[in-house]
Amino acid sequence: MSKSLLADASIRLENALKHVDISDDAIERLKYPKTSLMVSIPIRMDDGSLKMFRGYRVRYDDTRGPGKGGVRYHPNVSLDEVQSLAFWMTFKCALLDLPFGGAKGGITVDPKALSKAELERLSRGYIEAIADSIGPDTDILAPDVYTNAMIMGWMMDQYSIIHRRIVPGVVTGKPLSMGGSQGRSTATATGAFHVINTVCEKLGRSPEKTTVAVQGFGNAGAEVAQQLANMGYKVVAVSDSRGGIYAEQGLDIPSIRHYKVENRGIKAVYCENTLCNIVEHKVLTNEELLTLDVDILIPAALENQITAQNAHQIKAKLIFEVANGPITSEADKILEQNDIMVVPDILTNAGGVTVSHFEWVQNRNGFYWSATEVKQKLKEKMIREAENVWELAQTKQLSMRTAAYTHALNRLGDALDAKGTRNYFVGSSS
Template sequence: MTIQAPAHNPSQLSLLSDASSRLEKALHHVVLSNDALGRLRFPKASLSVSIPVRMDDGSLRVFQGYRVRYDDTRGPGKGGVRYHPHVCLDEVQSLAFWMTFKCALLNLPFGGAKGGITLNPKELSRHELERLSRGYIDAIADFIGPDIDILAPDVYTNAMVMGWMMDQYSIIKRKASPGVVTGKPLALGGSQGRDTATAMGAYNVMTHILPKLDQHPGNTTVAIQGFGNAGAALATFLHQAGYRVVAVSDSEGGIYASQGLDIPKIREYKRDSPGERLRQRHSIQSIYCHDTVCNIGEEIISNGDLLKLDVDVLIPAALENQITAANAGEIQARYIFEVANGPISSAADEILDGRGILVFPDILVNAGGVTVSYFEWVQNRNGFYWTEAEVGDRLNTKMVAETAATWAIAQEKSISMRTAAYVHALNRLGEALDAKGTQDDYLS
């Protein structure tokens, strides 16, 4: 099945085509009507906006913003907003496509959506970021809503940004509207457990799967590419459980220690000062160089080196396309759990599969974030809030149930976990799409 992308950016068109190509194998294992296939080929709605912002020096800059709602058959669109220099319509559409299947896989009453603004947020002051965030909502307010399309944090956006966005939407609508945004500060209707949800969901998947592979805390080594919010929290959970985390990295480089790293110590050096995630990181200059994890005192390695380490478990938790046909043949890990979105290309998938390396896909492994976002949305609508323990229990139940179902499909059909995940999601999407009527319903 080929999905349609804007044609002005060949590199991102490749990303979108790569995303849709993952469905080809799954389509051999599902019964999907032509009507459903036709609807999934195109996004339901795409919006491009310009956002004029008065900068602190009095100048005016105009930023480009996007929001794509790929499918809302199963419920309102759901997806994050990222601030990054590489954001473009093609990338946002690809991510909305992935979100469609992620929400179906986790059986959440949402469709897939995504948004973003093209900029380097580190170049803006906090006041400028607030004006930009509120301007983005001014531009897309008629396109979103608690029953239409719900926003969430993503790359270089956080709870503070989500609070600004929710507040601006409420001002426009002249009523409190906490359900339009998830990932908000607790004081503004956020959910307990949301800040570690992606990591905890991944941990739930791993601790359900690894024992099936005879991988237990005492005999399992782990390398994590990406020491941001999700990667750092997941490293902490695994370290606390007794897994040997031997390597971590951030955008500037990484560290490796065969005996295992002191994750709490690294997080202490890496931790941001409160409210400064979008600005300069808080660092201890005598120990911590250039705001990276590369000078803690262990062996210094590059991001590329980390991917090739001889470990039991590799966790890409950074950006897209980190493992491609160019380096897939050098991967030595036995198992890969994708915490980032799209860290492995489809060509690399074929190579890894041929070498017997098991890959557990992003649409399952990193779905803890959108699952707790769903919990937050439910709490906002009900006006009743759960404890952190309740959120954790509900998340574990949901993640384990869908992991077990996907594993069962993979075993029954002798297919990869990625293909099984898409089969599971397509079955749910197809059922919802066909419930609106198919060609057969009109033939008499």
């Protein structure tokens, strides 16, 4: 592998390999993605012009089951990024003991620059291009950055049109009316909330005495901020792509969410009159938010937000990765040297894929669970695996990231080795 996002991500694998006993065959298989698909999507724009978009779908490993992973729309989407995200998904699914492998997809596009009709044509065109590589038993799609239930519905519908039958299980995160699951839209945030609570309880931290900063006030970041605030945590700073705000006494998260919806951004001002309580606040950038003196920092935006360049400036005692890959491997070392605990993305943000699994199961059975059932099943699974990772970290004196990868590797190794290893074949021929 060349030095890239994927190469940086694989360093986490190398660190965990020191603490597991799996075959060389399994290690070799995990070095490379199983399939990497790159497609061109021709779209007729509203003005009559034809524009080409580049799309990707990577299935990294499917030893434990069909590939599973979201589709993101972003100007910076690349094959390297998608391969890295599929790599992380492989370990995330194993860590949560889900019967899935890791996959990911994306389109290089600024979705904000498209009309709704253009967005629909692009989404359906993407499925036309990758239809032979996906399916409910092969590779299952889900929402990610700048994709949502409506887009997932278009994708499921287009796949069903191609195959001339209704196939709800090919996509998760769909509208409820099209076979979606209760609780899916907030699953990533709810899962993160349970992980944060579990770790804070282990450390003896009470919510009322814990300050929180959230970088990335999107679907997951805003919802986890809301749930933490409801529990009594003091959320003192939030930011989106346009900037952020900080108030030492805490922010009124429901009002900020309302304001963001109404104005399409936080815009670094605090709304007035009936929408918000008037509080003194500071305007700050995303970069400044990362360096605030808070107890918990939650990067919930994009990859590579904390690097070797700014890791020394981080003052938070705990970091929970709600985004995928927000901390580079070089930054990891610096944070560990400074006694900052990082709870990794493959655990913290696994609530989304967990409820996606619930949705897939419901689609295949044709029987749907209540919101209460989904919520309880998610809570039990997230707390159980958070406690497993915590115990492994304490027992073997590992970082939470290395413990999470070690736990996942043990499950992956068993599945990979079940197909036969060098020792098995050498032994059988002697």
